[in-house]
Amino acid sequence: MPNLIGMQTPTELAAAYRSQGRKLTPQRQLLFQLMYGNDKHPTAEALFAEASSQMPGISLRTVYQTLNELAEMGELQFIDIGGGATRFDPNLDDHHHVVCVDCGQIRDVHVNGTAALKPVGIEDFTINEVGVVFQGVCSTCEKGRAKSNKTAHAKSPAPQAKVSK
Amino acid sequence: MPNLIGMQTPTELAAAYRSQGRKLTPQRQLLFQLMYGNDKHPTAEALFAEASSQMPGISLRTVYQTLNELAEMGELQFIDIGGGATRFDPNLDDHHHVVCVDCGQIRDVHVNGTAALKPVGIEDFTINEVGVVFQGVCSTCEKGRAKSNKTAHAKSPAPQAKVSK
DNA sequence: TATCTAATTTGCAAGTCTTGCTAACAAGAA
DNA sequence: TTCTTGTTAGCAAGACTTGCAAATTAGATA
Secondary structure, three states: OOOEEEEEEOOHEEEEEEEEEOOOHHHHHHHHHHHHHOHHHHHHHHHHHHHHOOOOOOOHHHHHHHHHHHHOOOOOEEOOOOOOOOEOOOOOOOOEEEEEEOOOOOOEEEEHHHHOEEEEEOOOEEEEEEEEEEEEEHHHHHHHHOOOOOOOOOOOOOOOOOOOO | OOOOOOOHHHHHHHHHHHHOOOOOOOOHHHHHHHHHHOOOOOOOHHHHHHHHHOOOOOOOHHHHHHHHHHOOOOOOOEEEEEEEEEEOEOOOOEEEEEEOOOOOEEEEEEEEOHHHOOOOOOOOEEEEEEEEEEEEEHHHHHHHOOOOOOOOOOOOOOOOOOOOO
């Protein structure tokens, strides 16, 4: 049985893959490891960067492919909070997100009170899920900001891990 | 004074623009009209399509530019809920969104209970905003679906208004 | 262990969305 | 009417993601 409410362990995923007729390649195994318990909400590029350091030559295409597979298998979720790239989250627990509008960091958070949320006037919708996103500033960014007059919509906060180009 | 809690009227925006040293062009005036009171959450492309029918030759570049200006001026918000393109919302009232995972429709909703939401374990964050997104199926889509076995993450639901290419 | 077949990985082209850049143009002031 | 400066239109390009096809390889089979 799974130990936590999250993506299965690399070993469990190996079994799951094989039982579905999928092959267990070194690339996939590496990505399983890199995503397992990962709470950084990495982008495909960020994961690719990590993977590349351990397996030079691995393709970005493979990273995208594997992430999509895992998402289809329900092992991870996609997070789109603006900012360009989709982020991946192996945390399958009932949780939500906090975003630092300065550095772009995304943190998982448990939120109390979501069950009491009452949308008004959408009788014609069958609601299946609720997502809550808190926007704010983390303590680290809170310090280093005084003269910098950040205004309006920052479409692209500092990416978590930009691959040098 | 503004009549509703939303983007200013085209006339008010005209004044606001001039008072900021910005010029009032026909393109901007048209876009002000198209966005004013617009609750369709259009993408830049969708707005461009509408604008083009009334002003052939208007540039998509201008649409993006004007939308960004309005966002900087706080006249509208950007909505990123995955699905590729950013959507624009002139509704500045305290509201949230409901998305139909089938057709991609986005509806504004007032939500009761947001003030009671308690994120756990983020003492180091200064929260400024909370966004709630409900995912579900609208009544229209609810009907026409039986054998179609939609699975996993649908990255791109049917776009609201696709410009024929 | 050798063989075989289908799934995978790569690498690149291409598609989508958005922005940078610049010459031509036009709003608003003088 | 003239002038200055902000704008627009177009196109190139950048960022992110996917389609495609050839080369490769995991895992089954003999």
